[in-house]
Amino acid sequence: MGILTLMMLLLLGTAYYTKREHTAKCQEMQEWEKLHREKEEDQWAKEEALKARDELQADLDWRKSVYLAAWSKAQLYADWRKEKFQPLSVTLDLESAHPNLAVSDEKSSVTWKNTTKDPGKHCSILGQEGITSGRCYWVVEIRNGDRSEWCLGICRRDVERTYCYQECPERGFWAVGVYLQNYCAYSNSVIPLSCRQAPHRVGVFLDLKERDVSFYNMTDGSHMFSFPLASSSGALFPYFMLRSGDVSLTICSVVGGPAETPVTLNNLPSSLEEPVSLSGVGFNSVSGVYGALPGAECPLLPCSPEAMSP
Numbered sequence: 180m181g182i183l184t185l186m187m188l189l190l191l192g193t194a195y196y197t198k199r200e201h202t203a204k205c206q207e208m209q210e211w212e213k214l215h216r217e218k219e220e221d222q223w224a225k226e227e228a229l230k231a232r233d234e235l236q237a238d239l240d241w242r243k244s245v246y247l248a249a250w251s252k253a254q255l256y257a258d259w260r261k262e263k264f265q266p267l268s269v270t271l272d273l274e275s276a277h278p279n280l281a282v283s284d285e286k287s288s289v290t291w292k293n294t295t296k297d298p299g300k301h302c303s304i305l306g307q308e309g310i311t312s313g314r315c316y317w318v319v320e321i322r323n324g325d326r327s328e329w330c331l332g333i334c335r336r337d338v339e340r341t342y343c344y345q346e347c348p349e350r351g352f353w354a355v356g357v358y359l360q361n362y363c364a365y366s367n368s369v370i371p372l373s374c375r376q377a378p379h380r381v382g383v384f385l386d387l388k389e390r391d392v393s394f395y396n397m398t399d400g401s402h403m404f405s406f407p408l409a410s411s412s413g414a415l416f417p418y419f420m421l422r423s424g425d426v427s428l429t430i431c432s433v434v435g436g437p438a439e440t441p442v443t444l445n446n447l448p449s450s451l452e453e454p455v456s457l458s459g460v461g462f463n464s465v466s467g468v469y470g471a472l473p474g475a476e477c478p479l480l481p482c483s484p485e486a487m488s489p
Contacts, residue, residue: 256395256400256401256402257382257384257395257396257397257400257401257402258400260316260384260393260395261316263314264314264315264316264384264386265313265314265315265316266315266316266317266433267308267310267315267316267317267433268317268432268433269287269306269307269308269317269417269430270286270287270306270307270308270430271286271287271288271289271304271305271306271307271419271430272304272305272306272307272416273286275303275304275305275340276289276304277301277302277303277304277340278292279291279292279293279302280292280302280303280304280421282304283429286307287429287430288427288428288429288430289304289419289421289427289428289429290421290426290427290428291421291425300342300343300422301340301342301343301344301420301422302420302421302422303340303418303419303420303421304419304420305334305336305416305417305418305419306416306417306418306419306430308416308417309336309414309415309416310333310385310387310414310415310416311387311413311414311415312387312388313387313388314384314385314386314387314388315384315385316382316383316384316385316433317382317383317417317430317431317433318380318381318382318383318397318430318431318433319331319380319381319382319383319419319428319429319430319431320379320380320428320429320430320431321378321379321380321381321426321427321428321429322426322427322428322429323424323425323426323427324357324377324378324379324426325357325360325377326360326424326425326426327357327421327422327423327424327425327426328356328357328358328359328421328422328423328424328426329356329357329419329420329421329422329424329426329428330346330354330355330356330357330358330365330418330420330422331354331355331356331381331383331417331418331419331420331428332346332352332353332354332355332356332365332383332392332394332417332418333352333353333354333383333385333392333415333416333417333418334346334351334352334353334354334415334416334418335351335412335413335414335415335416336413336414336416337351338350338351338352345365346365346420347365347366347367348366348406348409349367351412352365352418353392353406353408354418354420355372355381355394355403355404356420362374362378362403364394364403364404364406370404372403372404374396374401374403375396375399375401376396376398376399376401377398378396378397378398378403379398380396380397380398380431381394381395381396381397381403382394382395382396382397383417385415387408387415390407390408390409390410390412391405391406391407391408392405392406392408393405393406417430
């Protein structure tokens with residue numbers, strides 16, 4: 180009986196030990212399978228992330244290749260065009276200023292001398308820089324622009340700027356601004372512009388290689404309007420005009436850009452005292468393609484604002 184009892188105890192102990200070892204081994208196996216499964220899931224997630232990155236990179240490379248192939252004709256966000264344009268440091272020419280205008284000491288800002296009296300007529304000033312070649316851009320900040328009448332852009336030096344005059348390509352002006360509380364481009368007739376945000380800053384991108392000038396709303400980087408340029412435009416000057424309202428135009432400081440500097444011409448006669456009749460060289464109208472905003476399906480546009488970031 181004692182031997183049988185001892186054998187039963189040994190058998191029970193062996194069974195208990197065997198079961199405990201089996202349970203521990205099963206738990207270890209489950210832990211290993213769990214870790215292996217998590218590792219496989221992590222590897223799959225990593226592969227998916229790399230695949231998504233490669234797809235995004237391929238899409239970006241395709242967009243960039245299309246952009247590089249036809250960037251000059253594409254109405255892109257302003258930051259995309261800065262790579263191709265030389266920033267121009269514009270200073271105002273006091274000799275070309277209308278008597279009613281006040282220019283800052285730095286020659287970078289223009290407003291009214293007498294803010295209590297509204298002249299209700301064209302009062303303009305030119306930049307000193309005469310541009311004859313290359314690609315350049317400058318940015319103008321507008322204070323109280325939505326409650327005033329003003330325009331900015333480029334013009335020939337010999338344009339008529341005395342009394343009341345019409346700003347249009349036929350007369351040597353390529354400009355955008357506000358007229359009767361509406362943003363517009365100035366051509367034979369006023370062309371209304373649809374701006375998603377009020378352009379408190381406007382960028383002027385002048386491309387004398389492709390013969391066009393484009394205006395961008397620097398508040399959101401969107402394209403506003405583009406004009407083609409006549410092949411015989413000659414030297415072109417930054418143009419600033421105030422008509423009514425408590426408005427000021429300030430040239431912003433811009434830095435960076437490719438080393439392609441436009442030619443600057445100085446000491447040209449001002450047309451403020453000596454109006455010159457024009458020969459009529461220009462365009463009869465502005466192409467609708469130039470003025471249209473790009474659609475969401477355009478392959479050159481990012482899919483979202485975040486995609487604009489490099």
